[in-house]
Amino acid sequence: MIEFKDFSFQYEEGKEDSLKHVNLTIPDGTFLLLTGRSGCGKTTMIRSLNGLIPHFYPGTMTGELLQNGVSLVEMPPSEMAGKIGTVFQDPRSQFFMTDTTRELAFGCENMGYSREEIIRRMVKTAQDLELGEYLNRNIFALSSGEKQQIAIGSVYAMTPDVYIFDEPSANLDYEATRRLTKVMKFLKNAGKTVVVVEHRFYYLRELIDQVAWMEQGELVRTFTREEFWNLEEETRIRYGMRTLFPERELRKYQSPSQAEGTHTPVLTVSGLGYAYEKRTPIFSDVSFTAGEGEIIGIIGHNGAGKTTLLSVLTGLLKEKTGEIRFRGNRLSPRKRRKLSYLVMQDADYQLFASSVEEELTLGLTPAEAGGEKVLRTLDELNLKEYRERHPASLSGGQKQRVTIGAALMKNSQMLYFDEPTSGLDYDSMVRVSGLIRVLAEKGGVIFVISHDFEFLARTCTKILKLDRHQRTYHLYRTEEVIDELIDELTEK
Amino acid sequence: MSEQSIQQKIEQNLFPGTANLDPRCKLLLLIFLGFFSYMIVGDVTGLLLMVVFGFLVAAGGDGKWAVKMLVAYVVVAYLNTRLKYVTIPGLSVIMSVFGVTILKFIPIIMVGRWVLRTTCMDDLMVSLERAKFPREITIAFVVMFRYIPTLKIEHGMIRNTMKIRGIVDTFWKKLLHPLSTMEYILVPLLMRCLKVTEELAASGTTRGLERENVRYSLRPVRFGWKEVAVAAGGFLVLFTLYVLDHTAVGAVVIWR
Numbered sequence A: 001m002i003e004f005k006d007f008s009f010q011y012e013e014g015k016e017d018s019l020k021h022v023n024l025t026i027p028d029g030t031f032l033l034l035t036g037r038s039g040c041g042k043t044t045m046i047r048s049l050n051g052l053i054p055h056f057y058p059g060t061m062t063g064e065l066l067q068n069g070v071s072l073v074e075m076p077p078s079e080m081a082g083k084i085g086t087v088f089q090d091p092r093s094q095f096f097m098t099d100t101t102r103e104l105a106f107g108c109e110n111m112g113y114s115r116e117e118i119i120r121r122m123v124k125t126a127q128d129l130e131l132g133e134y135l136n137r138n139i140f141a142l143s144s145g146e147k148q149q150i151a152i153g154s155v156y157a158m159t160p161d162v163y164i165f166d167e168p169s170a171n172l173d174y175e176a177t178r179r180l181t182k183v184m185k186f187l188k189n190a191g192k193t194v195v196v197v198e199h200r201f202y203y204l205r206e207l208i209d210q211v212a213w214m215e216q217g218e219l220v221r222t223f224t225r226e227e228f229w230n231l232e233e234e235t236r237i238r239y240g241m242r243t244l245f246p247e248r249e250l251r252k253y254q255s256p257s258q259a260e261g262t263h264t265p266v267l268t269v270s271g272l273g274y275a276y277e278k279r280t281p282i283f284s285d286v287s288f289t290a291g292e293g294e295i296i297g298i299i300g301h302n303g304a305g306k307t308t309l310l311s312v313l314t315g316l317l318k319e320k321t322g323e324i325r326f327r328g329n330r331l332s333p334r335k336r337r338k339l340s341y342l343v344m345q346d347a348d349y350q351l352f353a354s355s356v357e358e359e360l361t362l363g364l365t366p367a368e369a370g371g372e373k374v375l376r377t378l379d380e381l382n383l384k385e386y387r388e389r390h391p392a393s394l395s396g397g398q399k400q401r402v403t404i405g406a407a408l409m410k411n412s413q414m415l416y417f418d419e420p421t422s423g424l425d426y427d428s429m430v431r432v433s434g435l436i437r438v439l440a441e442k443g444g445v446i447f448v449i450s451h452d453f454e455f456l457a458r459t460c461t462k463i464l465k466l467d468r469h470q471r472t473y474h475l476y477r478t479e480e481v482i483d484e485l486i487d488e489l490t491e492k
Numbered sequence B: 001m002s003e004q005s006i007q008q009k010i011e012q013n014l015f016p017g018t019a020n021l022d023p024r025c026k027l028l029l030l031i032f033l034g035f036f037s038y039m040i041v042g043d044v045t046g047l048l049l050m051v052v053f054g055f056l057v058a059a060g061g062d063g064k065w066a067v068k069m070l071v072a073y074v075v076v077a078y079l080n081t082r083l084k085y086v087t088i089p090g091l092s093v094i095m096s097v098f099g100v101t102i103l104k105f106i107p108i109i110m111v112g113r114w115v116l117r118t119t120c121m122d123d124l125m126v127s128l129e130r131a132k133f134p135r136e137i138t139i140a141f142v143v144m145f146r147y148i149p150t151l152k153i154e155h156g157m158i159r160n161t162m163k164i165r166g167i168v169d170t171f172w173k174k175l176l177h178p179l180s181t182m183e184y185i186l187v188p189l190l191m192r193c194l195k196v197t198e199e200l201a202a203s204g205t206t207r208g209l210e211r212e213n214v215r216y217s218l219r220p221v222r223f224g225w226k227e228v229a230v231a232a233g234g235f236l237v238l239f240t241l242y243v244l245d246h247t248a249v250g251a252v253v254i255w256r
Helices: A042-049 A100-111 A115-128 A144-156 A174-189 A225-229 A233-238 A246-251 A306-314 A333-339 A356-361 A371-380 A396-409 A426-441 A453-459 A478-489 B003-011 B023-037 B043-059 B063-083 B091-118 B121-130 B135-165 B171-176 B178-206 B225-245
Strands: A002-011 A019-026 A031-036 A059-067 A084-087 A162-166 A193-197 A210-215 A218-224 A265-274 A283-291 A295-299 A321-326 A340-343 A414-418 A445-449 A462-467 A472-477
Touching: A002 A042, A019 A042, A019 A218, A031 A042, A042 A162, A042 A193, A084 A144, A084 B178, A100 A115, A100 A144, A100 B121, A115 A144, A115 B003, A144 A174, A174 A193, A210 A225, A218 A225, A246 A453, A246 A478, A265 A306, A283 A306, A283 A321, A283 A462, A283 A472, A295 A306, A295 A426, A295 A453, A306 A333, A306 A340, A306 A414, A306 A445, A333 A340, A340 A396, A340 B135, A356 A371, A356 A396, A371 A396, A396 A426, A426 A445, A426 A453, A453 A478, A462 A478, A472 A478, B023 B043, B023 B091, B023 B121, B023 B225, B043 B063, B043 B091, B043 B225, B063 B091, B091 B135, B121 B135, B135 B178
Parallel strands: A031 A193, A031 A210, A084 A162, A162 A193, A295 A445, A295 A462, A340 A414, A414 A445
Antiparallel strands: A002 A019, A002 A059, A210 A218, A265 A283, A265 A321, A462 A472
């Protein structure tokens, strides 16, 4: 049993407590969902649980945090390893090895187990979690979902009693999320305690025993599964929570959109195809038109070619067949790059300058970067007060807005978003959706790659679905594809 | 998949031949090479050095890479000779110094990348620990080793963004503004590096990276007679080439 008893914590560089008088009991074998708006203290809770606080992230604390009566905060992380296992959010930055087999062995090697014991544990892990096919592969060649399976395996091999997952579905497609649910169900059935921090939690609804909702460092409310399933819609939205039943939410978007028919066609893609050297095509014969102000969602499983399609449309790759025309003019990759702007999932790659204002004008001629326009853009995106700040010092959402600002300054006619709502709470998702719709009203065409169907249904006029087996695509109006999206979600 | 086939897969050797040498042996060879490469200046001895170490790399499963580097060596060596005939005051000297430096680096790059690609981080960690390196140094060394392959991926992402934003997106802009190009690549790269190393360290810590107990790696790590023979052989070859360099052999000119 884990107990938080009047537990408070303040980071060394923090101005106020990140956790305030938290009282929570997690009985053994409980499946706990920890949720709340961004910055509410969820991450601090799990850092306290896995020993990173106070040893890795120092600070001051009061109250107690106990596991079976033993204080967790006094235990060094090296002693906790093997007892409490953590699967981190970003699958790219939690691997120590470069191949999958060694990664699975990593934790056991640290524990000082003999070679025979390490192999025995690895065999059991590969069998229990069905990881046999992933062995001896290069970590960098795996998809996000596969990387996460290896991360879970590496923790599982150490046989901890408590598992912590930090936003595990943030980088996954629906297929990978279903596999994640299966693994979590396996852990729950094995009697393990599972703590999951998550914004999009619909996939956990059958597993949850207890839900803790936090706000501004306080644990405000706990729910049993029944209470959580029957939560009023209005309360859920007030709490800034995503829905537990996205299929119900999606049905709302099944009636034809009001704006249908008002879009003048501007972008014509015909017979577009791409293949990496001498290999089978990633996609071929993609043809569609997009109207001014349209928002097109791109969906498909990992490996279906979403990123490659985006790279060709933005002009980062040159098409092998077909052509792309904008307002009647055929566009070379170079011209496409001039007209396009890609807002990446990870804003850190996109920020180069030393102030927000400089960031917005980077790469533009003095005429293009006229003073008035910068101010207007800053104002429009609520960034005026951060004008002089270093972009790296901003929060994730603010960084995203700075990159959007750079797109506005560049006057991009074609905007591309890659997973813009990954890891966002309900309020932020609604805000991003609204912002994208406002951008669309300015003209041009917007493309969005996303696995977040709730967001897509709310935002897009059309959905382009790439099929990885048949190497083909389908383009639907959003309301036509809702049934299919629901099937994907509910595993039909 | 059956238990037996999983076990076979786990115990399977990922690399052939010399790539399975103890990481300490590979690192020793790299250090010897770095030391002697600058002192061996003759055309014949330099080429022999490339050939001998090329064989070592090829025997460790990276034959294509060895051939590529050998070709690069010959081309750079030849171009360096041609430079003698170009006389631009100041620039000629800089260019020839630059050319010679690159030439000396080629064998080190050849062996260095091979070591990087064929060394598992856990073998490296265990072997350094066996050599009594302090834990602080081993962990820092391993994190650095692990981060190098990531650099290429991160660099690619940043370059794509630069292209789309129209920041130093052409060859001419790069040539005219080398400092800003460096800055635009380095700033996001450092930001990412800070984030990744923090997350990496956190993930390692929760999996017992800091534990003080003795470690065993999946594959037995031992500095045995093979390693002694290869390290001594490597040293002997380099020393012989160095001696030869001071005889008539060192004065033979191949590249004219």
